[in-house]
Amino acid sequence: MANAEVTHRYREFAAPVGDSEAYLLDLPLDGARPAVEIKANIQRPDLIRDGLLVLGEVLRSDLRHQAQDRADYLAYLLKQGKRANQAVWDAQKTFLAAKYGEATQQEAPLDPLFSVSADGIAIEVFSRDESTYARLHLKAGSAYQSDAHTAGTSHLRFTPPLLEALAGIRSYRPLTLHGQPSAAGDAKTVRVPYRWLRAFGQVQAASTLPAERVRLAPVDLYNVLLSLRLRKAKTAPRALRYELVPGQPPRLVLEPWEQVLPASGAPYQGAVPQVVRTWGRQRLSLLGRLLPHTKAVDVYLLGAGLPAFYVLDLGAATLTLALSGWTDSGWAGIATFDLFAPGNTDELLGKRLVKQLAEQPQTLDALTATLHQPRQTVRQALLTELLKGTVIYDIASDLFHHRPLTAQPLDLEQLRYRDVREEQAHRLLAIVEQVQLTRIHDLGLDGTAIDGEVQDRQAHRQYQTSFTLDREGRTVKASCTCHDFRRAGLKQGPCPHMIALRLRYAREQAALEQARETPEGRKLIRAETRTLTRRQGESVLSYRISLDERQILLRWGNDPQTLRQQRLLFNRAEEARNAYFERLDGLAKQGFIDASAA
Structure with missing residues (x-):
């Protein structure tokens, strides 16, 4: 997968200066981006401290399987005279150096984004494993007071000295925050995977989908965190389930114990009773530090396999946490990402849209009226700009903002597919009847088995493909008659034919769900x-x-x-x-x- 080269320049972070009566936190922003600066007197130092520390924890979180370095073990075997020769040891060291050594250390995600505007300061982070997104918005006039600022977007690096300085902030001591571009420092170029950039945009695009909104009290979220801390699930499923009945408070159910936690927030306002299962509940522990500051929690539930958004009302600030429901190595994203495939949009309309948002954040309805375009046309243009990283949607305020993800525009073609295999899968799906579902078998508690046939007319080949989804929506078994699967199995991930069949199944399920609401659709x-x-x-x-x-x-x-x-x-x-x-x-x-x- 291709990488985007991004250059950063930071000066060394200086320890905060001040005495018992004042505390100056000088943040070195990226000097390689257009100048962004603000000097603000913080009115809620304890809230700023805890909010920034939560962002640091999100940035460090990584749920992917970590490979173990067996070089030391092989060296031990050599000393013991075991059957591990020098050639094996050297090959192991070479492999580890190529995969995890200096050559790949420069490949990394973007540093957190630091945006300044008239309405406040926004800091965004996205975890390395593509599973967790967080945005902290500090409201101007409530969280801080500032006489002047230079609006724009830059980067901020969360270094250990910065995290130590944040931990030293106290509520009784006045705090001044000064964010300014780094004039000194060595420029460093990192290779940011387009896969990571694409996932970042996909989470942004997901926030614009219709969602069920649930209002929780802070104690409801506390009860969930306490229950998860006291018990550990040893068997699947491990979801946090929301049972929603119109006019009644939501019920939160922890699986697999079926522990019911009645919510004390507002009654559910939806029209239809439903159950929504969400994943990644352990990552909610990131919010524990902010619960004492929280006035209310709004949960936006998009549906199975889609991200769930938790918006914490902190009074002077707002924190939005998105749990994507997938990780870098998961299958779930294959079907989910397909919902946000960018279509053909007018580039001129996109430029006009970005220009309008650069002047002032607006809602979708306001943009539709201003640009004099159909609502669906404007929405598709916004979706494209979200994926390109030029626009962000704040689900808490229902406003679109101009926020360039990188200093240079991203290539949309590089963001269209996750990798070469997914691109090949979409090529197979582009031709009618090349990918067919032959059998869908309900296995009850074991999940669902899906069998299919993939005809690659370009290669003049036909493959028999199948996979099994468990109750958590994960692919637990898969097979294919293609050469890639026979050679490596699933060690290198799903083959293009598996991805194509997974996409076809997801599309047909979505079509059936939509069709069953009409008498004509039920007949099908x-x-x-x-x-x-x-x-x-x-x-x-x-x-x-x-x-x-x-x-x-x-x-x-x-x-x-x-x-x-x-x-x-x-x-x-x-x-x-x-x-x-x-x-x-x-x-x-x-x-x-x-x-x-x-």
């Missing part, structure tokens, strides 16, 4: 499985109803391990389909919540 459904649940105190009664051509399979009970079962056969597929939807509608009237998409 020949096979599917829905799960409905109803909570009665501590117990949960669940129904799993499967339609497969002319038969319906019913499974119900309070214990997922011992469900009762009934199979119904019909003379015609139409009769089975009508009976299937009648049962679903009847259960919905009885208060059951559709948990199929969770």
